[in-house]
Structures are given as C-alpha cells and as structure tokens.
Amino acid sequence: MPIHRFSRRTMLRGLGVTMALPWLESINVWGDEPTGREPSSEAPLRLAVLFAGNGFHGREWWAKGAGADMELGQVLAPLADYRQRLLFIQGLYNAEALKGNIHSSQTGNILSGAPLASGGEIQSGTSVDQLLAERYGRSTKVPSLVLGCEKSNPSVHKNYSMLYSSHISWSSPTTPTPLELYPSLAFDRLFKDEVSRGDRSVLDAVMADAQDLRRGISATDQRKLDEYLDSVRDVEQRIERAGQQGELQGWRPTLDKPNVPRPPEGIPQNIADHMRLMIDVLVLGFQTDTTRISTLKLNNDHSSLRFPNLGIDYMIHHLLSHTDNADWLKVNQFFVEQVAYLARKLDAIQEGPRTALDNSMLLFCSSMMSGSHDATQLPVVMLGGAGGKLKGGRVLDYREQPERQMCRLYLSIMNKMGVELDQFGDATRALEEV
Template identity: 25%
Template sequence: MFDRRLLFQAFGGALTLPTLESVASAEQSTETAPTRLLVVANPFGAHPEHFFPAEFGKDFRFPKTLRSLQWLRDRISVLSHTDHNMKSGHGREVAFLSGVLPETSGAFPEKNMSIDQVVARRTGGQTRFDSVHACLERSIRMSWNANGVDIKPFTDAKRMYDHLFMNLTTEQRLERKELLQRNGSVLDAVRDQFAGVRKRASKNDQVRLDLYANSLRELESNLVGRQQWVDKDKPEFDLSGYFNGTEITIESRYNAVFDMVAYAFQTDLTRVATIGFSPELKYTDVKGVTRGYHACTHNGKNEDTVSELVAIEAFQVAQLSRCLKKLDEIPEPHAEGSMLDHTVVLFGSGMGYGGTHSNRNLPILVAGGGFKHCGHVDTRDASGDNMPLCNLFVTLLQRFGLEYDQFNQSTGAFTFEDYLG
C-alpha cells in the first residue's frame, strides 16, 4: 500500500504544493533581466462610471478612481467588457485569476490553478520564494495551486516581514536543516512506494496518480532549494517607520505591504506577488468614508454612498500607483528601462460591480511589462460579446516565455497592438 501517513507527518497532512524556497540565489542570476508579475485585486469590483473612461483610445480622460495613475498614461491599458462568462453573484470572484470555479475545474487542463501560480512554477526556481501573497484581514481567495488549494496570504504586515526579511538564529538554522533532512528521507520512502503502486494502478487511477507524481517531483526539487537557502542571509528592510505613533491606519499597513513587495522584487527574493484588499477591511480612516466597504457597494445609487465607495476604490488604486512609482524609480539591472518596464502589473477583480453583484464587465487594467499599451479599449467582438478575460491571461503567460495558446476558457490571445490607433 501507498503510505499516505508518511506525507502527513512530513508535510502537514496533505500533498499540496507549499511555498518553498527555491534553488538559485540572486547572486547566481544571469545578465538577462527577469520579468516579474504583480497582481492587485479587490473582492467587489468597481463602480463602472468612475473606473472606465468615457473615451476609447490613448487620449482618454482619467476617471476619478484611476486619477492617481495619470502619470502612467503611456504604459497602461484599461480593458472594458471582459468576463469569465459566469452567472452574477457572490462566490464567483474566486475565479478571478483562473476563469474557473473549483467545482467545475476538472474539465480544464490546468484545473483552477491561477495564473500567478503558473508563472511562479516557471520563475520560482530562480528566487528564494516562489511567490508572495498578502491580503490584510480575511483573504479574497484568488491564488490557487496545482492541486486546487487556495494559497493563504499574510494577513499581518509584521508576519509578512518576518517571512521575507527575518533571518534565522544559528539554533533555528540547525533545526531547519534537520527538518529538511527528515522530510527528504520521508519523500524518498514515499517515492519508492509510489513507483510500486503506479505499476499496479488502473488507467483511471494512473491519471490521479500523475497529479501526485508532479507534486512529488516539485517537492523534491524545492526541498533541495530550501537546503541551499538556509545559511544565506536575507536582505535587510526597516519596518519600524510604518508603525510609529499611536495610530496605525489602513494606509500605513498597506504602505508596508506594497513597499515590502517592491523591495522583494528589487532584491530578487521573488518575482511573483499578489496583494488583495479584503472585504472586511475598515476604510473609515480614508477621507470621506464613514461606512463599511461592503455596505458602500449596496448603495441604491445614493450619491453620498456612491461617493464613499469611489473614495475606497480610488484609495486602492492610489496604493497601487504608489508602488508602481517606486518600481519605476529603480533602474532595471542588465537592461534598459526601469523595474516597472519589466514587471507585468494586473489590477482587477473577479466581480464586475458589487452594487448589482454583476460578474460582467470586470474592472481590468494592465500596466508596465514592456507591452505596447493601448489606453482604454473595448474588447467586445463584432457580435458585441465580451472577451473572455482568459484571452488576456494567455498573453500575460506568453510574456513569461510560457508556450500557451489557450488557458481555460480562452478563445484566443489578447493582442495589444490590435488596439493601437
């Protein structure tokens, strides 16, 4: 028999793919500029009249929600009329980065694996952390691994700091090495048992076992990587300035999160990061906001409530803008341009507009990444049908050298150049 208890003992009770440290160090990087991915998302979409510009093309006027991004005009694309072709309502937002709900994922080659994790699978072997995830307060569940398990983000900035920048003590490093050695021994035993089980398995069982085989290979590779990183110090980052004084605001907390991600990119700790804005966040320290976020989405078109909702959404985009300015101020090593020019940035939501629970016309923008950006575009086809958001995902995956011509519900690839006037 295949002894699953061995895996339970070593890897916490399930054969999933945890975020493990990888093989190559930043010092071993070649002189080829890396491409990074930053995804920023909220749970309840955006008020459409204040997110989507009134004009199409590159000369659009920035609406209130996007006004903080005016400095980025030539390096931004706002996509109108994209969706995942799902019925409207809560619960569909978990499909933002995959286009697939967990309960229907079996029909798709990548299941409901999110694009950030597809990219992390490609880039993770070159950095200390495959990917980094943060969503202060309760998660909005947007990152899913190859086994269909949602990746838990850091919900506290200080714990995120410990993970990224706190070095182990000498005693902790010895304990970590011993743990890795034990886990490696368990993995060896599991692999030997697995080989025997697969020989006797039926064709249907072999398909299921192939998923375990992929996980075993990645676990083995990443365990080797963790061993190489144990004795290497992490870069230094000063978190104290974000939490001085008696009042800690939502702005200071997210400043810390975004700045840690920017520095993790700069020091090549990771090349993939996702940042979410939780549905439980309190925005009452944002100017003009007196109500809860969810309550503001159910505004009944009341002007005062809509104004508060737009203030919240503008704050979210302003946090993104601040981070992108930091990346744009850092020259890209070994290449022309800034780090932003080599970072694919995706902002959006798996819900179109919370006021109607609509999952059509998702609020999507792409920045940086070296694309030939096209301003505000109407992605509907000649029949007036919305473009599958997965078409954009195909293009983003191709930017990382991944040979995709289809991803889940895509019908093709989104081509930026097609919308240039």
C-alpha cells in the same frame, strides 16, 4: 529570455539570512556567466496582481483616447501620470462566474476561470500566478509572494464557501494559497532563511558581506547598493515603529495592552499604513529578485473594511459598494492610489536602461464591474512595460467580440513570461493585441 539562477555571488549572506541583490552594472548579479560575445543579463520580468473586491463606481470606471491624451474616469484619476504606460481593457469576463451571481462565486475563479463547487465544498482551479510560480518562479528564493489585507472568511454564504471571496490565488483546485497578512512576516519570508519574529536586523546580518562587495563595484553601483540597503533599512524601521505604536495588528508585542481600540478580527487598525507596507515589501521582493510573482488582495469580496482614514466610517465596504455615491468614489480612488503608489515605487528603481516598472506587469482587477454584482464584463487595467513587450497608452474593447474570456489575457501574460500553453481555463488562444 535569460534564465536567471542563483549563484554564490548573487547573494548577500549572513547568519540565518540570504538577501538577493538589485540590478548592478558591474556584475551579472542574477547569475548569467559572461561569454565575451553576449550582452550582460537583463533584469527579469515580474508580475503583480492587485485585487479590490466589490467592483467600482458604476459611472466612473472608464477610459478613452490614447497616449498622453487618454481621458480617465474619476475612479482611475490617481493613475493619470501613467496614462502612456496604462492599458485599459474592457469587455473581458469569466463565464463560470455568472452561475452563482454572488460575491464568492465571482471571485474564487477570477485568476483561473475554473468552475466552482457549491454546497460549501471547495473546488476551483489553479490560478495563473501559481502556475507561473511553479514554472517561472523556480529561479527565485520565493516562487510567489501572496499578500492580503483582510483575514480569510471560512463561512458559507448562499450555498458558496466564503473562502472563494477571500482568495484569488490557488495552489491547486482544492487549496487556496495561504495569505500573509502581516508585513513583518512577509518581510521575513523574503530575507530570512527561517521565518520568525527574530530581533536581529536583516541588514546587520549581511553588512559584512555587503562591505566586501562594495569594494569591487563601480561608484555608480556603490550608490545604487547604498540606496537599496537604505530602502531595506527603512522598511525594517517602519515595521519596528508600527509595533511600538500599536498601529497595526501582528507586530512583535511592545505594549502590555493595546493603546487603541481593537478592530474586528483580521482588519488592520490603520488600513492605509497596512496597504503601503505590503506594497513596500512587494517592491523589495521584486527589487532584490527574491520573487518575481506576487498577488496583493487589498480586501475581500463582500468586504467588512471601514475607512476612518478617509472620514468614511459609517458603513462597511460591501454595503458602501451598493450606493454609487461620492463616498464610494472616494474609497475607489483610495484603492487605485495604492496601484499608483506601487507604480511610482517601481518606476524609481533604475535597472540598466529600464526601470523596474518597465520590467514588470501590474494587473489591477475586481470580480465585478460594480456593486450590483455585474460580472458580464470585468474592470481590468494593466501597467508597466513587461521588458518592452507591453505597450501602454491604449484602450482595448472586447465587448462585441465572440471570445472575450479573461483567461485569454492570462495566456497573453504567460506568453510574455516564457510560459506557453495551448489552453488555460476556458481559453485556447491569447489576446493578440495585448
């Protein structure tokens, strides 16, 4: 796999701003020098992990069959258009997560399989995304983008720190990777050399450089560059409008006082808009090769989110997860719709013969099968093509297998990204079928 490195020509630059380019046919935008004998650089492989806390509807998380004929349970119905690129994996689990049998003890090691310290102490393990960021992410401006839609909870619940429930990404066994909750600051981190709430548009800063580049590329690439710049501008304008309307927390103040009721600490007033903006920023990070690794925690385990956008505002997410009723199914589908939205956005980006979805791996999971705290098997779905290395339209069942560690999946993911380890967490070999 080519090792992509930054060079002067891969970037658009302006005062205080550095912006990577999308895939273009006219130039090797990711820095590989042509030799006259080798094909031009391929788009890099990306990994996005999306997490939804508290599991799913106990009777509607399932898939069977293969390819276009694959049948999906109602929870996964929003992914029906992607059945041929979907890998449904059942039976994997984290043995260490079974020890506490509560939300925090089942979430803090979801991406590492590490033992967790109890008694309010913090001790987990470096997560797979951060290990990849350390090794695979060296070629990008931002090694990993760690996003969240619900504020961390520092309390202790039943002898385990609730920080475990709040974080799936861990930079070290004692350090949860800080979550970026504000789309505006996540956007800044991708494109500004210094993260700030500055007033100047990213596009305005690099437009002169973009015009110089445009004169030297093909008509097809000119259209692609224009579409890319339009998408950056669209996110900028949506962030600006959200601040002006007071719809989300964390924006640059534009009102003397809120014009909508203030929600509980850390919870967006409009969760649907918040999630979509986070996904849009994630897509831009992948599209520009500013980052290749991202996690998006849609909510905490033991979550306090409410869903007035769905007409479900009478019960918080955690309590709703114990019901298995029609409203719980509706909330589940709302979360899966975010995965489908990410897939659609990436699939609309053409990168040579493939799309950005073809060049990505999307992992969607939770720390328990259902709200009854059943972690004996975990809900796992993968989407994307991993640059031709991942085959969709399949169901893999490991429920009767003696070695069904979730960390075997992580070894498989790392192998596809060129990081080969003899062991990760409690696993010593990858899942050959993935």
